[in-house]
Amino acid sequence: MNVTPKTAPKKPVALRVALTSGLMCTASAFFLAANSFMTGADWVRTALAKELGIDAERISASLIETSATDVLQTLKARAYVWIVLGIFMLLVSIAGRRSALWSRILRTLIIMPVLVMAAIDLGDTVPTVNSLMAALAASAALVSVFACWIPSRK
Numbered sequence: 001m002n003v004t005p006k007t008a009p010k011k012p013v014a015l016r017v018a019l020t021s022g023l024m025c026t027a028s029a030f031f032l033a034a035n036s037f038m039t040g041a042d043w044v045r046t047a048l049a050k051e052l053g054i055d056a057e058r059i060s061a062s063l064i065e066t067s068a069t070d071v072l073q074t075l076k077a078r079a080y081v082w083i084v085l086g087i088f089m090l091l092v093s094i095a096g097r098r099s100a101l102w103s104r105i106l107r108t109l110i111i112m113p114v115l116v117m118a119a120i121d122l123g124d125t126v127p128t129v130n131s132l133m134a135a136l137a138a139s140a141a142l143v144s145v146f147a148c149w150i151p152s153r154k
């Protein structure tokens with residue numbers, strides 16, 4: 001007697017690609033935010049010293065503190081936005097496992113702020129790792145949206 005166990009039906013490839021790329025977008029958004037928090041202050045000091053054309057160790061604290069504080073606050077604000085966008089992409093990716101119409105529409109709407117934030121980070125002076133993660137987040141978000149709208153053939 002040959003008994004084969006029942007296996008769950010496989011999800012369509014496009015749905016798996018949408019889920020995986022949505023999770024990649026989430027991971028890159030979280031990594032980008034963490035990098036901004038961990039290396040932000042050092043990067044700001046180095047970038048301002050390079051912009052002023054002086055050695056980073058010779059910068060007086062009072063001269064650079066005002067500019068560094070403003071730049072660092074902007075970097076941290078962007079990190080908070082990336083965290084929120086990462087949470088939204090994670091929730092939409094999890095909700096989109098069944099490929100419901102409302103989740104596909106929501107994913108399409110969520111991609112807009114992700115692309116805007118990625119364009120801002122790519123067009124501005126930010127750490128190189130942040131630029132790479134922003135590009136990865138934007139690419140993964142685009143793949144996720146395209147894959148979720150591809151008709152499934154199972």
